[in-house]
Amino acid sequence: MPGEALLVEVNVADLSRREWATIVWGVLWRGSRYTLPPVLAVVVTVAVFGMVVAAIWLSIGLSPETVARYEWVFDIVGDLLSAAIGVYVFTRNLRTLPHLQLGAYRFALVRNDMRSSDTRSAV
Secondary structure, three states: OOOOOOOOOOOOHHHHHHHHHHHHHHHHHHHHHHHHHHHHHHHHHHHHHHHHHHHHHOOOOOOHHHHOOOOOHHHHHHHHHHHHHHHHHHHHHHHHHHHHOOOOEEEEOOOOOOOOHHHHHHH
16 A cells, blocks of 8 residues: 555564563553453443342342342353453454554554464474
8 A cells, every 4th residue: 555654574582672661561551542441331330230230129128138149140240241341342452453553663464375284383
């Protein structure tokens, strides 16, 4: 594409500590805008869900012991919600990773024409 910078493959073993620090800081700092909001969404959603259900159960006269007996339902709902948000965050981060600027570096998808058996033996 015209206007695109030339991509040069860099061997990670050749990176200096300063370059590694730039990359790690870039991923942590710029990547946090993609990871922190979903984590907060999970925490708030599960907390609100738990409080609403607990308030409903207590208002209809169920005892705290009955609520505690069905705690596994809350665990399952929380785990499913966390998994769904985790998959969403992973795919969103995977899509934005090639556009993340890390100083003079950025991640890029590169087509590898080697067969999968050759790839394993090359490492």
